[in-house]
Amino acid sequence: MAYRPSKKTKKTVLGIAGIAVLAGLNAPAALGFADEQYYEYKISRPAYKAKYGSWSQIDIPERYRTNAIHAALLHTGKVLIVAGSGNEQKKFDKGSFDTVLWDPRTDTFKKVPTPDDFFCSGHAQLPDGRMLVAGGTARYERLDGEVGRAGGGMRVKNENPDKAVVLKKGTVFRSPAGVDYTSRFDVTIPRARRNQIITYDRAGVMQPWKTKVTAGEARVFVEAEEEGPGSVTDRQAQYEIVGLRGEDAVNTYGLSERITLEKQDFQGIRAAYEFDPKAEKYIPVDPMDKARWYPTLVGLDDGRVLAVSGLDDVGVIDPGDNEIYDPRTKKWSPGPQRYFPTYPALFLTKGGKLFYPASNAGYGPADRGREAGLWDLRTNTFEKVPGLRDADETETSASLLLPPAQDQKVMILGGGGVGESKKSTRRTAVVDLKKDSPAFQDGPDLPQGTRYLNSVIMPDDSVFTTNGSEDYRGRSASNILKAQFYDPKGNVFHEAASPRVGRNYHSEALLLPDGRVATFGSDPLFDDQRNTKLGHFEQRMEVFTPPALHRNGKNRPVLGHGPEVLDQSHRATFATDRPERVAKARLMRPSAVTHTTDVEQRSIELGLTKTGNSVTVDVPRDPTLVPPGWYMLFVTDDQGTPSEAKWIQVT
Template identity: 50%
Template sequence: MFSAVGRWRHEQLINSMPYKKSHGFWQTVELPKGVRVNAIHAALLPSGRILLIAGSGNKLEQFQAGTFKTLVFDPASGAAHLVPTPTDLFCSGHTFLPDGKLLVAGGTLRYEVLKPDVKRAGGTMTVKNESPDGPRSFPKGTVFVAANGLRYVAGDAFTVPAATKTVRPARAGKPGKVTVTASATTVWVDAAEDGRQYAIAERGQYRIDGLTGDDVHNLYGLSEHMTMDKQDYQGRKETYEFDPVTESYQRVADMHEKRWYPTLTGLPDGSVLAVSGLDGSGQVVDGSQNEIFDPATKKWTVRKDLDRYFPTYPTLVQTARPGVLFYTGSNSGYGPADRGRQPGLWNLTDNSFRPVPGIREPDQLETSMSAWAGPVQKQTMMVVGGGGVGESRKSTRRIDIVDLSAPAPRFRPGPDLPQGTRYPNLVGLPDDTTLITNGARDYRGRGASDNHIARIYHPDTNTLSVAAAPAVGRNYHSSALLLPDGRVLTVGSDPLYADRKNTISGSFEQRIEVYTPPYLFHGDRPAVTGGPATVGYGGKATFSTSAPSEIRSVRLIRPGAATHMLNVDQRSVSVNFTRAADGITVTVPAQRTLLPPGPYMLFAINRAGVPSVARWVMVA
């Protein structure tokens, strides 16, 4: 009875208007069973709908069955429907393009196999081509035969380029010379059958089964070893654009490198930089394979001049300085503890890297999250929470702040969270505050360690205020997005266990929860009732509004595309404006570094701090 009374009193409190005005309010949404998905990725489309990408949803049986899912959810009406998903986009990378489409690249080619479960030896095969006559393509299932007759099967299709032919003409009595340099590509292979006899410890050359004539000598495989060791996840190279109008995937050119857990960062010219991820052998992609997507040609170009190594899902954001990205140190999942972990400024014009010092507990940046604190013009970045590398039990309460506009940027302490927090979700709000919600104290919520708390960070005072507590705990594979009506949607969570003693396997959280911030309980909201659909850099645009004299500020906020504590798209841009009798005239910033081209939500905020429902505009 005492417990029941306590719950009743708590419900009375959180549903009271004074509490909502101070702390906000959470609501839980359960979709019909037929459209529930394991939301690994979440993006707010320019239509106002939410794209939830599951792919195989971290379920091996769905991967093996070829069951891949994507859901489109309308938070305004509650409607939801599945759309065809062409391949396993689980753990891909994504970012918005200038035309409002979402670029989605990479995903899962192969699930990991732990060492006790490995039945077939495997390894990376380097395929060589000594013929300059042209590239050669081979299908998935191509067989490589060792000198002892053992057979190994390629896990994916592959193409090996033509060899390079160099002709040195005769001169000064010296004869001419033709030099042929073999080309190479790599592919993962598995033994054709179970058994340790397929494990080979030494380097060897393998013939490709089925070749005839000169091809027998010109094309062959080399491998350092075939082992029964743990086999990591492997990435895909397929790339798609998701069209928010047709709500369908459209295939574009593949990446040059396979990637699982990559980061895609939009650049001021509308192109996209792809870094890191696990490759087709389960290794972190080397920095020399960083590549850029051109939305005009829809093709990728490897940029060997941008040679910079990062652990998987690194947080890389465009700063106000042309050609300069900031690596916050936040990352997820894979990479050695002593490489690529230092935050710093990466100059793309000369590939230089300037470390930014001062962050506390630098060994606990994995599973942290980073976001701009307030308008991007202030160039203030916050790094929140995190934990030790891998399955470490460490977690930190740290919030550190850095001003990137300073001559010598250095992190300084912000207010600490009440608990150690891995997997926090951060969402910038129209009133310049940041919601920090969810997370867990231990790896993937072990020991029932989910944090059912939320805080709001106030950059003007460098303080936290208490927000209403979410009912749903969320850790690994969770995301949060700002909605056009000023609320926040949270999805996902993939705990290892369902109990405190870690004896019951966890299940993926498919409920959605929506947070209404306190500002939406502070009176009537302003309305933006008319205006252009496209605005230009440095130009002016007039929007009809209710009570123009009450408008205090205007923000352009880029829609989020989130996964794994990574949302490099989200940014709020302060916009100058003037008031008129029936509306406001805004002046769009001219700097593309502050405002990369693409879709934005225009919010008008009144003197009480209440935002309008956003009006969508394209910045071009």
């Protein structure tokens, strides 16, 4: 007789079968959860942290969360986080601009009034510890199909040698055909120049002086008052300035450039400010001669600052009209002319030349300004440096002057193709500038093709590299949650703990005075793998604690009392209870970083003398090696454990 289960048995069997089916369906999730739990356990172990380091997030009160576009360490120990409008058109339209000061010692924050839109400006450390901020955003881009009113550049002429002319935003320029165009910004047209001309008759007798007047000129972006193609023109003509009367109307007029319905790029501003770290406020200085958006500012050996590249006031990349800021006079003057793509990485080298490793970010044609080389500012000559693999993938790459600066080696890491290219490279390369004929040599490959990588020089002469994405702006969920240390002496990478927060475009990283690394920002194009949801700016901040601080953080070298300036011998002496523990000393310039470009950071090897209760450091006198300014002094033990930094001003 066949066995027939009871109703109760049937229910039990069906229940077990159902559980088995559910368990089978959920096995991947269960395994994933178990893997995640194990990973969390593993990275929390002291032994793991002592080998790879660790990450932690900073608790930022909501009112201080911002879109970190720029980050700079000040000699007060605080970090200046600049957003401006933060790549948000709505904030730009409202005139809502952000700057936040973060104190890493107390994890406290302060908002700073921000007078202009410093979104995509340039910045550099000044000798007295102030931060020069110049350029930024005058107008957001409009893509093809979004331009309803024709727009373009209008050159404005002033033939009056006795006075400059100021035209306010909204000034109307009328074409000979009666089409009106409105200026989008204030513009000042300098007065005309009088030039004395000497002439001679046939007998060689000097004739009475003649005066030639050269009109003053400025440029302003204008838009048609009427929508549609009827206002498009590529013909140059003289335009009446509506509202001017008498001699002003005769002497002042517009000359149109191309006025089109094509894509209109971001436009820059001329404004410049010094941020005072003690007063914690922006102080206006003379504006630049040229408007700049995406410029690089690089400090020179005499304390002046060179401003290079950027999009101008009509959205055109600067042709090479670079200029120099003098912090003593607070004024700008013309610099050597040379074209670069926007945000070029330019490193001051021994002897005063600037080295361009071909790293850049953003704008410029693929066939111009992309070759690496040494730029001599005095002669305005450029010596190309060969040997760079994947030379068409240097945009959004990281680069730095390797530690110590005396070695004069520059490294480039990763990068991608121009613009929205999907190409990215694993390539790293190093060039030794001390050689008679320097050329790039391949370094170790990154784990995968990487754009927007951030690289930070550490007190133990290693280089910490983190984050980035494989595709343009993290497209297709291509953020890279990896970090590694580069060892310049061994020319190898060593794995570091992985960050939790993905970062790509508009992200930054910098060294803090306590030896940790802070990471900020990220501006992905999309938030999902299928690229259907528009991205949101990453406002979380992570801090990396290196392995040495986990191994010996409670027993790190300590520098006691000492001076903030060097003596006449370029030395400084600091008290310490255990000078025998001090193995190395480094003078490290604080970062000012944006768009993976940080031309400020450098680490200088110092001479070291020990006594029974002190250490004395010897600082090189060469300002091309040690530009004037404030520096962090770190000492490390023989295991690379850093002290907390002491601040020293080099004059």
